[in-house]
Amino acid sequence: GAGVSQSPSNKVTEKGKDVELRCDPISGHTALYWYRQSLGQGLEFLIYFQGNSAPDKSGLPSDRFSAERTGGSVSTLTIQRTQQEDSAVYLCASRFSGLEQFFGPGTRLTVL
Amino acid sequence: GESVGLHLPTLSVQEGDNSIINCAYSNSASDYFIWYKQESGKGPQFIIDIRSNMDKRQGQRVTVLLNKTVKHLSLQIAATQPGDSAVYFCAEHGSGNTGKLIFGQGTTLQVKP
Numbered sequence: 511g512a513g514v515s516q517s518p519s520n521k522v523t524e525k526g527k528d529v530e531l532r533c534d535p536i537s538g539h540t541a542l543y544w545y546r547q548s549l550g551q552g553l554e555f556l557i558y559f560q561g562n563s564a565p566d567k568s569g570l571p572s573d574r575f576s577a578e579r580t581g582g583s584v585s586t587l588t589i590q591r592t593q594q595e596d597s598a599v600y601l602c603a604s605r606f607s608g609l610e611q612f613f614g615p616g617t618r619l620t621v622l
Numbered sequence: 623g624e625s626v627g628l629h630l631p632t633l634s635v636q637e638g639d640n641s642i643i644n645c646a647y648s649n650s651a652s653d654y655f656i657w658y659k660q661e662s663g664k665g666p667q668f669i670i671d672i673r674s675n676m677d678k679r680q681g682q683r684v685t686v687l688l689n690k691t692v693k694h695l696s697l698q699i700a701a702t703q704p705g706d707s708a709v710y711f712c713a714e715h716g717s718g719n720t721g722k723l724i725f726g727q728g729t730t731l732q733v734k735p
Contacts, residue, residue, distance in 0.1 A: 541721055553725040601665055609654050609715050613665030
């Protein structure tokens, strides 16, 4: 079946603009995660959705970052007033009942 | 705080040799560990996992070893191939049902032909 998909694959924006990144998890997966990966670095946890529970937002770096998950499926990560330090690859992952997370290909965000 | 770290940022091996990638973790209560492989421009892909009640688990050409005494995890790749060149991440899951993984910084594996 289809894996996790993310769009766009690449996004170039100007400093101060807002961006929206989309994640389509694997169908039926109840948990969804967003991570940020700066160049040559590991994965930085941002936010975690599990079913109908309140999301775990403990990793969001500032109030410019927000995410929502509509209908328990698609998720959108929004970054307002982008800064150059927001440039990174944003990865989405989903999982069902086990602990293994399935990752999408990521969105490479470049803020000029 | 909790952290997962890797001993070496880059590992270079000859094609056909065995590779060993190491990982140290700090949370002795972690109950699950996983290795991911990330090729350039792609998202991380699952390689192998192990639960804390095990010491060793084998897959196809890969073996994960867990030493809870010294909080150390390793990934062994047998007969390394050029296609194994990638960044490898270990991750741990703390105790309880958080569903969250804590990732290490990653080790780059370079396979020389």
